[in-house]
Amino acid sequence: xxxxxxxxxxxxxxxxxxxxxxxxxxxxxxxxxxxxxxxxxxxxxxxxxxxxxxxxxxxxxxxxxxxxxxxxxxxxxxxxxxxxxxxxxxxxxxxxxxxxxxxxxxxxxxxxxxxxxxxxxxxxxxxxxxxxxxxxxxxxxxxxxxxxxxxxxxxxxxxxxxxxxxxxxxxxxxxxxxxxxxxxxxxxxxxxxxxxxxxxxxxxxxxxxxxxxxxxxxxxxxxxxxxxxxxxxxxxxxxxxxxxxxxxxxxxxxxxxxxxxxxxxxxxxxxxxxxxxxxxxxxxxxxxxxx
Amino acid sequence: xxxxxxxxxxxxxxxxxxxxxxxxxxxxxxxxxxxxxxxxxxxxxxxxxxxxxxxxxxxxxxxxxxx
Amino acid sequence: xxxxxxxxxxxxxxxxxxxxxxxxxxxxxxxxxxxxxxxxxxxxxxxxxxxxxxxxxxxxxxxxxxxxxxxxxxxxxxxxxxxxxxxxxxxxxxxxxxxxxxxxxxxxxxxxxxxxxxxxxxxxxxxxxxxxxxxxxxxxxxxxxxxxxxxxxxxxxxxxxxxxxxxxxxxxxxxxxxxxxxxxxxxxxxxxxxxxxxxxxxxxxxxxxxxxxxxxxxxxxxxxxxxxxxxxxxxxxxxxxxxxxxxxxxxxxxxxxxxxxxxxxxxxxxxxxxxxxxxxxxxx
Numbered sequence: 001x002x003x004x005x006x007x008x009x010x011x012x013x014x015x016x017x018x019x020x021x022x023x024x025x026x027x028x029x030x031x032x033x034x035x036x037x038x039x040x041x042x043x044x045x046x047x048x049x050x051x052x053x054x055x056x057x058x059x060x061x062x063x064x065x066x067x068x069x070x071x072x073x074x075x076x077x078x079x080x081x082x083x084x085x086x087x088x089x090x091x092x093x094x095x096x097x098x099x100x101x102x103x104x105x106x107x108x109x110x111x112x113x114x115x116x117x118x119x120x121x122x123x124x125x126x127x128x129x130x131x132x133x134x135x136x137x138x139x140x141x142x143x144x145x146x147x148x149x150x151x152x153x154x155x156x157x158x159x160x161x162x163x164x165x166x167x168x169x170x171x172x173x174x175x176x177x178x179x180x181x182x183x184x185x186x187x188x189x190x191x192x193x194x195x196x197x198x199x200x201x202x203x204x205x206x207x208x209x210x211x212x213x214x215x216x217x218x219x220x221x222x223x224x225x226x227x228x229x230x231x232x233x234x235x236x237x238x239x240x241x242x243x244x245x246x247x248x249x250x251x252x253x254x255x256x257x258x259x260x261x262x263x264x265x266x267x268x269x270x271x272x273x274x275x276x277x278x279x280x281x282x283x284x285x286x287x288x289x290x291x
Numbered sequence: 292x293x294x295x296x297x298x299x300x301x302x303x304x305x306x307x308x309x310x311x312x313x314x315x316x317x318x319x320x321x322x323x324x325x326x327x328x329x330x331x332x333x334x335x336x337x338x339x340x341x342x343x344x345x346x347x348x349x350x351x352x353x354x355x356x357x358x
Numbered sequence: 359x360x361x362x363x364x365x366x367x368x369x370x371x372x373x374x375x376x377x378x379x380x381x382x383x384x385x386x387x388x389x390x391x392x393x394x395x396x397x398x399x400x401x402x403x404x405x406x407x408x409x410x411x412x413x414x415x416x417x418x419x420x421x422x423x424x425x426x427x428x429x430x431x432x433x434x435x436x437x438x439x440x441x442x443x444x445x446x447x448x449x450x451x452x453x454x455x456x457x458x459x460x461x462x463x464x465x466x467x468x469x470x471x472x473x474x475x476x477x478x479x480x481x482x483x484x485x486x487x488x489x490x491x492x493x494x495x496x497x498x499x500x501x502x503x504x505x506x507x508x509x510x511x512x513x514x515x516x517x518x519x520x521x522x523x524x525x526x527x528x529x530x531x532x533x534x535x536x537x538x539x540x541x542x543x544x545x546x547x548x549x550x551x552x553x554x555x556x557x558x559x560x561x562x563x564x565x566x567x568x569x570x571x572x573x574x575x576x577x578x579x580x581x582x583x584x585x586x587x588x589x590x591x592x593x594x595x596x597x598x599x600x601x602x603x604x605x606x607x608x609x610x611x612x613x614x615x616x617x618x619x620x621x622x623x624x625x626x627x628x629x630x631x632x633x634x635x636x637x638x639x640x641x642x
Contacts, residue, residue, distance in 0.1 A: 051331070051340070054327075054331065055331050055335070059332065269321075269324055272321075273321055276317070284308070
């Protein structure tokens, strides 16, 4: 019926641009990843190296450790964000005066640049200037993220929660506002308590939205760079050097572009697999909800 | 309208989900890479990488055909 | 009956306490940054009050008018606005195509565009840097350190996002309207311009807003793909942190400046934010 030529025509500009800045670098990084490219070597240019870069990479403890740290960070932040977001959305759904105002305030951190979030939290936490070490010190806690790896890690987690929980809440609220009201009202009439409403109506009806929020949060947490970089610089030592930071800080000063490319490819591979798995789960859930 | 698609959806194979050819090749490639990486890390000292390639190519074929 | 009314009242109070606490937690870091930006170097370490009566304007004036940060702000404005215009136009067309036509492998295209959004910028930086500075160049013409280079590269994360949001919105517009217009002899572009765009206007507005903010806030690409001419305000913030010591006051001041447009937009469209964020997850 409708010609798909028109559709391709409409898609063409998008595909061209994404091809230029998305696909081309991808192919290029794949290509360079199989080569040695030393910028200061006598032989300038690319030398075929086969899978040597990758062979070296699977034994690169620094890289694997950064990957592990990134995962640990993701698990901590995303699980807390989801729980908090669910609770807040549940609370915010109720009608009360000033709801719009509170929602707007709640949305504020979303619009702040990640780098600026890092900067504000740095201002909160630098010893001698920030209120956090000052007041924690008064109650007897020695707080210094430039020194304690544990504290640095949890400060980054806390910052990320501060920054992104509103996104989860708002996504859930958006999902909720599109849902029919009857099941909730019916349950109220039947005398269901808060927990039952939450468990048997709220959660199942929101399942697709929850999965999508989960998906977006995991992806964003895995690739985090700027916030953490601004807050801790990846330190102390390598305590908060998550995988994105590792690549950014290690690849650029490195003189072997081939090895850096291989590292990028491996991270991409990892992300694509996680992305695909989550999307499959989402489409499956949607299909179940749809039929 | 479904029938017009060339990447025909079909009965799920042993992967137990609806997939088209692209999906299955994609899964195959993902497994191909995973096998190679793990092989290089744990097995290459005793068994050559070529064996991994052969195994994973067979796997891609199997998944694309019956997955 | 009376008791339940009282319980309800208590619940209301509880709700307000939760929300006021949350508001304080949300606002405090930003408020603290404002305090820092209003204090001089000496005052920073001596004044521990949580309020401020004077503003040390020097922190704002020096970097903006004597330093390079004025130029950085202009660069950020050019790049964010250019990128938003490009992204919105392309995304409306693409979302319309994906929503109304059965494109061969449409699902796979959709997945691929989303992968672009999800891809860690860190993984793309090296190839983009190499492409921009070494491979894609004609003589002295190169994309490295230009506004247009950044505008293009921001499409990587903004375009998929915009398509995703807009597809959900266009899916919600009944096809019968298109068909009616087509019978009247309207072209596809005509349909998009006269039916889709007006009906999807709130959605398009929120998409544009979010795209603009994402572009304005971006840091990693900006810092690796520019050096002097096209540097943006976020990259400028990092330049404050130097080995010889950081000028916290000026950094906080510039951070406040970088917050302003986002705040303004948030106030303008806060009522649409929730409607715009459904990601097509819920069918209405």
